Amino acid sequence: xxxxxxxxLVTPEAKLLxxxxxxxxxxxxxGLFGVLPGRAPLLxxxxxxxxxxxxPDSTAAGGERSFLVDGGFVKMxxxxxxxxxxxxxxxETLTETDAKAELAEAQARQVPSDAADASAAxxxxxxxxxxxxxxxxxxxxxxxxxx
Amino acid sequence: MAKTxxxxxxxxxxxxxxxxxxxxxxxxxxxFSAASQRAVAGxxxxxxxxxxxxxxxxxxxxxxxxxLAGSAEGEELTLILTSDxxxxxxxxxxxxxxxxxxxxxxxxxxxxDIELVGKKGVNFLKFNGVPVSxxxxxxxxxxxxxxxxxLAQTYIDRFSSGEVSRVRVVYMKxxxxxxxxxxxxxxxxxxxxxxxxxxxxxxxxxxxYYEFSPSAPELLNELLPAxxxxxxxxxxxxxxxxxxxxxxxxxxxATDNAGKMGKNLTRVYNRARQAQITTELTxxxxxxxxxx
Numbered sequence: 202x203x204x205x206x207x208x209x210l211v212t213p214e215a216k217l218l219x220x221x222x223x224x225x226x227x228x229x230x231x232g233l234f235g236v237l238p239g240r241a242p243l244l245x246x247x248x249x250x251x252x253x254x255x256x257p258d259s260t261a262a263g264g265e266r267s268f269l270v271d272g273g274f275v276k277m278x279x280x281x282x283x284x285x286x287x288x289x290x291x292x293e294t295l296t297e298t299d300a301k302a303e304l305a306e307a308q309a310r311q312v313p314s315d316a317a318d319a320s321a322a323x324x325x326x327x328x329x330x331x332x333x334x335x336x337x338x339x340x341x342x343x344x345x346x347x348x
Numbered sequence: 349m350a351k352t353x354x355x356x357x358x359x360x361x362x363x364x365x366x367x368x369x370x371x372x373x374x375x376x377x378x379x380f381s382a383a384s385q386r387a388v389a390g391x392x393x394x395x396x397x398x399x400x401x402x403x404x405x406x407x408x409x410x411x412x413x414x415x416l417a418g419s420a421e422g423e424e425l426t427l428i429l430t431s432d433x434x435x436x437x438x439x440x441x442x443x444x445x446x447x448x449x450x451x452x453x454x455x456x457x458x459x460x461d462i463e464l465v466g467k468k469g470v471n472f473l474k475f476n477g478v479p480v481s482x483x484x485x486x487x488x489x490x491x492x493x494x495x496x497x498x499l500a501q502t503y504i505d506r507f508s509s510g511e512v513s514r515v516r517v518v519y520m521k522x523x524x525x526x527x528x529x530x531x532x533x534x535x536x537x538x539x540x541x542x543x544x545x546x547x548x549x550x551x552x553x554x555x556x557y558y559e560f561s562p563s564a565p566e567l568l569n570e571l572l573p574a575x576x577x578x579x580x581x582x583x584x585x586x587x588x589x590x591x592x593x594x595x596x597x598x599x600x601x602a603t604d605n606a607g608k609m610g611k612n613l614t615r616v617y618n619r620a621r622q623a624q625i626t627t628e629l630t631x632x633x634x635x636x637x638x639x640x
Binding site: 209212213215229230231241242243244245246273274278283285 | 393400404557559561564566571574578
């Protein structure tokens with residue numbers, strides 16, 4: 202049994218990652234779960250959250266990377282983790298100022314009074330806020346960790 | 349004198365046109381490679397989604413889902429993908445002709461909603477008396493997944509509410525750089541891809557026993573819309589790539605033709621010039637002979 206597993210992170214528009222990992226922390230719809238090599242087959246839905254992947258120390262890219270992931274699916278089979286994210290943003294491209302602006306904009310947003318489906322619109326705005334908050338958190342974290 | 353000048357003007361015009369078509373060909377080539385790269389980049393996602401649907405369908409006993417079951421009643425919806433710009437050879441023509449044939453064969457598609465992407469289809473459909481209920485102009489050269497997703501979501505909503513019974517897409521399918529064919533694709537009700545035999549390497553044997561989170565039917569509920577969306581996204585990508593290929597080919601032919609025409613014109617010009625010189629010489633000689 203090898204001590205790594207294959208991991209692919211794909212979105213409808215691009216393939217963001219295709220490497221061997223030692224550990225991944227995946228945001229499923231009901232909470233984070235960790236994946237180690239040889240995990241039992243799993244099919245799950247993704248939620249909004251931070252995906253963290255740890256590369257083996259031997260490789261040049263040793264260390265960790267994070268992605269903001271919003272919706273999609275994850276599949277683990279044959280020691281291969283496939284993450285199909287509807288949206289995925291690498292943490293290093295997030296900046297604090299952008300995230301703050303986005304959060305302010307999301308917080309200023311109100312459900313329009315003439316909205317046909319007020320609860321759906323409210324849910325969308327709430328989701329936007331959560332995305333912005335997470336972006337801000339991740340941006341701050343990557344700044345403090347000095348990436 | 350007058351004739352040679354005329355020909356010279358035409359040579360110049362042809363050379364200018366050739367320059368333009370060659371530039372357009374090069375632009376189309378560059379755009380084609382960018383578009384095909386984008387289409388290729390999206391393929392792993394699409395394949396994985398279809399694989400998941402297949403596996404779930406195999407794992408779940410008797411797949412039943414509103415998006416899979418079609419009702420015979422209700423109107424059909426047809427989406428036609430054309431380009432915004434012309435000068436791309438038979439691209440728009442063949443897509444629109446396929447659409448017209450489809451309408452002739454399926455009267456309920458003709459009486460139903462017809463939606464259109466791209467400016468080039470507008471006039472054609474107007475001329476043929478086909479009413480267009482919606483024209484989507486937001487996609488342009490680089491279809492974004494978010495835009496396509498939104499469009500697909502409206503189709504899914506309309507389909508599941510029973511407003512439309514079928515959604516079909518008429519577009520140019522991209523097989524390879526040398527082959528594109530116009531196609532009518534049924535988007536909804538969704539046809540499940542055949543479950544691929546599990547590529548087990550000895551362990552497990554057959555489909556793996558997955559742990560589902562949430563349960564398999566719920567997952568399928570989420571997966572099917574995603575599969576529909578990604579199918580539509582692929583249609584858009586294929587259409588864009590095909591358009592650039594078609595333009596590339598058309599502009600290459602135009603450049604070649606302009607080159608040939610320029611060559612012919614140069615020949616005619618030289619001949620005319622020679623004839624003129626000969627005439628002048630004859631005039632001078634006969635004038636001199638008359639003086640003696």
